[in-house]
Structure formats: structure tokens, C-alpha cells
Amino acid sequence: MEKWFDLHMHSSYSADGEFTPENLMKKCAAAGLKAVALADHNSTRGVLYAKQAAVELGLAYFPAIEIDCIHEKHNFHLLGYGIHADAVIFRKIERDVHEQEIAASDKLIELVRKMGFYFSEELVRAKAKNGVVVAEMLAEVILNDPHNNENSLLLPLRPGGARSDNPFVNFFWDFCSQGKAAYVPMRYISLAEAVYAVQKNGGVAVLAHPGANIGQNREIIESVIKAGVDGIEVYSNYHDEKTKRFYAKICIEHKKIATSGSDFHGKTKPSIYLGELEHPYAHRVYGQLVQKIKERGGEMVGCLQI
Incomplete structure (x- = not known):
């Protein structure tokens, strides 16, 4: 098992x-x-800054994006790896999502307050x-x-609770994600459109942490594969060992690339660390990504001897 390979992280x-990006x-x-x-x-606004820092540090680096769809x-x-980060489509995606997020912020605050949680909107803003x-x-x-100290809904997120490992993001998954009480719908592009945007612009399209979105749903993941993804993020902090085996098997059956990513954010996910996630055959996957990016005329910097 190797730990030198992490293809999913977020900057400011x-x-x-x-x-x-530079500090990351x-x-x-x-x-x-x-x-x-x-x-x-x-x-993709942080891509260039991260690229410059990666070159100075001797890291192999894939320009990338994570698209909601x-x-x-x-x-x-x-996830899109090896993309031409300055492509117009990525700027359009960012602009469209940002406009919706601004509008959704007020609704999110309203829904969370209706759940009975106390907070200073000024501090949040x-x-x-x-x-x-x-x-x-x-x-x-x-x-x-302290007004929320006795709220039983928050007990799993408190120290020692079942959801206390990453309490902030688990709050999202438990109360604000799709199907939950404080979920605010957004108009995202389709998965097929996202795959096309990535591949047309030199990249490799990989579905991020599906276990967190659909569990082990074979019917839906088979449909996702038909949409044209090149791979699945199998080795993720959101996947237990059973889920990893499930998606690793799917990748073998359909000849898809099985990638690895921590989804590191910093304080938002305090129990997730860079360099902690193991991949059983990182060198092989690295080679598969590099080859496919070359075939599509994509971009990357640095090269490891594999």
C-alpha cells in the first residue's frame, strides 16, 4: 500500500x-x-498558483476541478484531471454555480434556523x-x-459522538445535503455535460466518492459508467473497506481507473490529512492517468519514474 498519491484536495x-494553493x-x-x-x-482559479508551487517543490501535478452535477x-x-484550466466552459460553470450559491445562502440560513439551531447570522456572514x-x-x-448545548440533534457531532470526526462537514451531510431538512436545490449541469467538458478540454473524468452520494447502488453506478466516466474515486476517506471493495470491483469489471483522494480541506474536515490515504497500486493508476491525458492533449507538470 502506498501513500504518495492524493488527487483530491481543496484550497481557499x-x-x-x-x-x-501555494501553502497547500x-x-x-x-x-x-x-x-x-x-x-x-x-x-480552476487556483490551478496556476498551485502549478507554480508544485514545480518549485518537485511535485507531479495535475490541473483539476471538481464539478457539481x-x-x-x-x-x-x-473530478477532471489534466484539464486545460483556462477553458471558457470552466469559467462559465463557476459563474453559474456562484450566482446560484449567492441566492441559496439566504434560503440555507432560513432552513437551518427553522430546525431550531441558534446562531449569529453576523458571525456566519x-x-x-x-x-x-x-x-x-x-x-x-x-x-x-452555548445556546445549542442541549440540542440533541448535535450530540453525534460533539466530542465523543458518532459523527464527531469531521463535525462541520458531517453537519452538511446530516442536515443540508440532498434529501435532508435544510437542503437547498441547485440547478447543476448533467453528469454527461460535465464529462464532456472535462474530456473535450484534455482531461480525465473521474466520479468522486460515490459511496457518500449513493452508497453501493449498482444500478445507478452502471448508469453513471454509461455516461462516459473514465474512472471512480475508489480510495476515499468517505468509503469504508466494504465500499472500497465494491467500487474497486466495478472498476475492474468496466476497465475504469480507480483513483485515490483524501478530499482535504483543512479545518472544515479536521480528521482528514494529506498523505494518509493508501492506494494498493498507485503507480499503475498514475501511469493510466498520464497516458490518457497525453492521448487527449491535456496538461500536467512533473513526471514520476514508474
């Missing part, structure tokens, strides 16, 4: 990311990583980036507000 260009690359190097990808939410009424995240409020910001303020 994501609303819930903590570190600048320094942390990658310090953690012993050798091949990395910055994949911010619906944005929808398929068969399910929300998914699609102060944490917002470019006017966007996300569930993780609300969670941080709510969990630190």
Missing part, C-alpha cells in the same frame, strides 16, 4: 477550503506526497467567501454557540 478558492502544495510536499491535484469546487436526480461530484454561505460555516458557529 473553494468556499470551504482553508489554505492558499507546501503541505503536500511536507506530507511526503509526490503526485497531487488541486480540485476546487467548480473553479446531476444524474438521474442524484447530485454527484465529477463574516465567514462567507464572496458572499457565499455554506453549511460548514453554519456548523462551526452553531457548535460554538
